[in-house]
Amino acid sequence: TLADAYAIQHRVVAALVAQANGRCIGFKVACTNEVAQAALQIDRPVFGRLMSQTTSPSGTTLAADQFTHRVIEAEFAFRVGADVEPVDGGHTQVTIAEHIDALIPGIEIVDYRFESWVVGALRIAADNAIHGWWLRGEPVTDWRGRDLAGESRVLDRAHAGGDAFAGASDRPSLRPRVRRDRRPTRRGVGPVRGRSLVAGTRSACARYGL
Numbered sequence: 001t002l003a004d005a006y007a008i009q010h011r012v013v014a015a016l017v018a019q020a021n022g023r024c025i026g027f028k029v030a031c032t033n034e035v036a037q038a039a040l041q042i043d044r045p046v047f048g049r050l051m052s053q054t055t056s057p058s059g060t061t062l063a064a065d066q067f068t069h070r071v072i073e074a075e076f077a078f079r080v081g082a083d084v085e086p087v088d089g090g091h092t093q094v095t096i097a098e099h100i101d102a103l104i105p106g107i108e109i110v111d112y113r114f115e116s117w118v119v120g121a122l123r124i125a126a127d128n129a130i131h132g133w134w135l136r137g138e139p140v141t142d143w144r145g146r147d148l149a150g151e152s153r154v155l156d157r158a159h160a161g162g163d164a165f166a167g168a169s170d171r172p173s174l175r176p177r178v179r180r181d182r183r184p185t186r187r188g189v190g191p192v193r194g195r196s197l198v199a200g201t202r203s204a205c206a207r208y209g210l
Contacts, residue, residue, distance in 0.1 A: 001122075002042075002121065002122065002125060004122075004126075005121075005122040005123075005124075005125035005126040006125055006126075008125075008126040009048060009049075009125055009126050009127070009128050009129075012126070012127070012128060013048075013049045013051065013128055016051060016053070016128075017051055017053070020051075020053035021053075022051050022052040022053035022054075023051070023052050024049045024050065024051055024052075025050050025051065025052050025055060026049070026050040026077070026080075027047050027048070027049060027050060028047065028048045028049065028050055028108070028128075028129050028131045028134070029045045029046075029047050029129070030045060030046045030047070030048070030124060030129040030130065031045050031046050031121075031124070032045045040119070040120065040121040040124070041121065042121045046121060046124050046125050046129050047125075047129055048125075048127075048128035048129025048130075048131045049128060049131075050131070050134055054131070054132065054133045054134065055133070055134045055135075055136060056133070056134075056135050056136070057135070057136060058106075058107075058135055058136065058137045058138075059135075060135055062109070062133060067109060067111045067132050067133075068111055068112065068113050068114075068115065069110070069111055069112045069113075070109060070110075070111070070132075071109070071110035071111075071112075072107060072108075072109055072110075073107065073108045073109075073110060074107055075105075075106050075107065075108045076103060076104065076105055076106060076148075077103070077104040077105075077106050077134075077136065078100045078102070078103060078104070079100065079101055079102040079103075079104055079139055080099055080100065080101070081099060081100060081101025081102070082098075082099045082101075083099075084096065084099045097144070101141065102139035102140060102141050102143070103139070103140045103141075103143040103148075104136050104137060104138075104139050104140070105136075105137035105138075105140070106134055106135055106136045106137055107134075107135040108131065108132070108133070108134055108135075109132040109133040109134075109135075110130050110131065110132055111130065111131070111132025111133070112127065112130045113127050113130075114127070
């Protein structure tokens with residue numbers, strides 16, 4: 001069941017955080033649109049946790065071989081400025097926006113840790129919503145009133161010699177850079193003040209090295 005999958009996720013995240021002496025810093029929300037939910041036969045998004053040890057600023061170089069699968073998604077996040085309390089009927093875009101103090105452009109590296117790319121809702125939930133890494137840009141505080149859905153986004157990838165992951169060393173590397181990537185979210189998962197909420201891809205996914 002989904003409850004069992006989240007119980008597994010809780011133990012997985014706890015072990016990852018303890019191993020790296022890290023901490024949870026927010027949430028990743030997957031399957032935020034009806035098309036993805038229909039494909040997985042679920043009626044709501046799936047969430048995972050953002051962790052400090054798998055979060056870096058834009059431009060950070062990462063070793064590609066630390067990921068099982070590498071799917072790069074230009075995304076956005078919201079920084080929560082006030083605790084979000086549950087309300088009857090759920091929040092709307094208007095009521096949830098009152099709790100947001102900044103928009104953060106970013107890139108997520110999705111890492112599905114099962115060797116076989118067979119995606120299902122329970123596997124996604126158990127595998128921390130297939131979250132691998134978050135590269136965050138600079139927070140944008142004047143985001144209200146903008147056409148977020150119409151904002152442009154650029155994802156640059158370093159490469160040399162025709163190898164998508166060639167870096168300065170002999171190890172393959174990822175060096176994504178963030179510019180801007182924004183879209184409003186419609187659903188929340190009970191975030192609290194100071195946490196970040198990554199809420200789904202803004203553009204087509206780029207899948208490398210498979």
